[in-house]
Amino acid sequence: MFLALREMSRARVRFGLLICAVGLLVFLILTQQAIQGGLITGFVGALRQQSAPVLVYSVDGERTLQGSVIDPGLEAKIRGVGGVAEAGWVGQSTFTVRVDGGAESDAALIGYEHSGLGDPSRLSSGRRPVGPTEVVGSAADFTVGSRVRIVPSGPAGATSPVFTVVGLVKDAQIQVTPTLFVPWAGYEAAVKAANPDATTVLPSVIAARPTSGVSDTELVRRINAASPDADALTRSQAASDTPGVAQVQQSFQLIFLLYGLVVPLVTGLFFLIITFQKAAALTLLRAIGARSGALVRSLLVQVVLVVGGGIVIGIALFAPLTLIQLGAITIRFDPGAVLFWSVGLLVLGVASALVAARRVLAIDPLEATTGGGGL
Amino acid sequence: MTTLAESASTTGHALEMRAITKIYRVADDEVVALDHVDLTVASDEIVALVGPSGSGKTTLCSIAGGLLSPTNGSVAVAGQEISGYSGRQLTEFRRASVGFVFQTVNLIPFLTARENLLVVDEIGPRLGRVARDRADQLLEELGLTDRASNLPAQLSGGQKQRVAIGRALMNDPSLVLFDEPTSALDSSLGDQVVRLIRDEMKARGTAAIIVTHDDRITHYADRTVNIEDGRIAE
Secondary structure, three states, X not given: OHHHHHHHHHOHHHHHHHHHHHHHHHHHHHHHHHHHHHHHHHHHHHHHHEOXXXXXXXXXXXXXXXXXXXXXXXXXXXHOOOOEEEEEEEEEEEEEEEEOOOOEEEEEEEEEOEOOEOOEOOOOEEOOOOOOOEXXXXXXXXXXXXXXXXXXXXXXXXXXXXXXXXXEEOOOOEOOEOEEEEEHHHHHHHHHHHOOOOOOOOOOEEEEEEOOOOOHHHHXXXXXXXXXXXXXXXXXXXXXXOOOHHHHHHHHHHHHHHHHHHHHHHHHHHHHHHXXXXXXXXXXXXHOOOOHHHHHHHHHHHHHHHHHHHHHHHHHHHHHHOOOEEOOEEOOOOHHHHHHHHHHHHHHHHHHOHHHHHHHHOOOHHHHHOOOOOO | OOOHHHHHHHHOEEEEEEEEEEEEEEOOEEEEEEEEEEEEEEOOOEEEEEOOOOOOHHHHHHHHOOOOOOOEEEEEEOOEEOOOXXXXXXXXXXXXXXXXXXXXXXXXXXXXXXXXXXXXXXXXXXXXXHHHHHHHHHHHHOOXXXXXXXXXXXXXXXXXXXXXXHHHHOOOOOEEXXXXXXXXXXXXXXXXXXXXXXXXXXXXXXXXXXXXXXXHHHOOOOEEEEEEOOEEEO
16 A cells, blocks of 8 residues: 555656546446437336336337227227236327427327326326316426426417426436326327327227236237237336347447446556556565565556546546436436446456556566666 | 684674685686685674775675675575575575675666565565565655655665665665665765664674775765675685
């Protein structure tokens, strides 16, 4: 510890620059991790937040709410599957709306037939709707009391429903669009206002709940076995299997893999270089009786201090970023992700210093008699 | 029959080497660096070890200091038989029982003069305040009190050697090994340093071996030992 701290205090600029470099990399990693989380939440947050444990799409819908349509025949087959305790309609469409009389914008409406099957699992504020003109909105886009008017198509002056936001739910967008959860009657009215020619409003998916003793995955298996046209998914599968989500995750994972290589490479090379540079001093220490293990410990203390310092700087830079909204994407401070990366980078940093540690272990104290570096 | 360690202990010798042979293997060849060398150094004796390059001076010194193990023979330092020691035991022996002043690199560049002395305490069981007091006392004796906070780069050649001598004395060794201590100094400074070595060793009653090419050093030594082709020349 004495040697490690003394060396760092006498080479503040050198170690300080490395700590800052690691800090910037940590900042980039945490920011990208948060962007990935925010992006995916923006895509499929509503699916995660809705209450139905099982969602049944039509195969033709390719696992998108808006592309899926359940016809009455398929609905009957789904309802007839053993193990279905309760089933209800869930529809989703995107509409042009005016919020509080403002400019036109887009909003996604998710209509649900039964409470507990497609409405939000829990609200972050406000209350649940008690009538067809009350809605729960995504917290990032609406406030309680906002009035949302569906812009009707057809002749000027046509009537259209006006919804009042009575509750909010966090992380509940779909397709990175402001999202409203509305009882089925309200949803049906909105669809007909936007498309006056529509005679029947069909559900996008069937939300289902298994009977006691039947797991969600077992119900999924039974429904898929009952009809080749049904594509049942659990709530988490529906979110993760939405087209585009896996590709986004893979892209970010590739970026994280690169960071996971860059951080230990930077620290590993740095410590290898300074181990070479101070080879003569290390040889002298070995000659006067320092154990090689003590010198390796000193090296590892420096690695932990450098990576640890970098993590602290990275978190300090990242934390203020989580207080702002990045367009439609919410950047969250996720303690789990921060802890994961902190521990991971520390382990990688220590592992990267093993090459330098091997060099230290290979020092021959006899080299001190020749003035050689021993490396 | 008494062992070498018992003999050294009873006779009060700082160093007793018997029939030391060191053979280096280079590819398929064997190079005999030391050939049945016997050397005894009394507990307060200063021995100048003189000989041409490649004669085996540094090898002999390295074996006496536990930096190298002999191929054959026995070595006892202050009654401690070290020729059979493992690498770990030799490390501990070097830390506790001998002092070194090397020819070239002697100081840790990122430690101050005082810290270069205290590092001896840091690499072993720590004595804390006792070690700090000893470091301050040595610096004072060596005339380096006002240089205690200086880094090696801020010290002159003579001051660096004095710090190295202080470091070599920090562990209160039975034997101090000096390898060409004046080779990087001009004649005046070299003379000062050798006198300092003699004064410090005699004041402490500590034995020393000074490996040198410099004939002037032999005047300060109690005895001069010549070595040639790996053998002590009588």
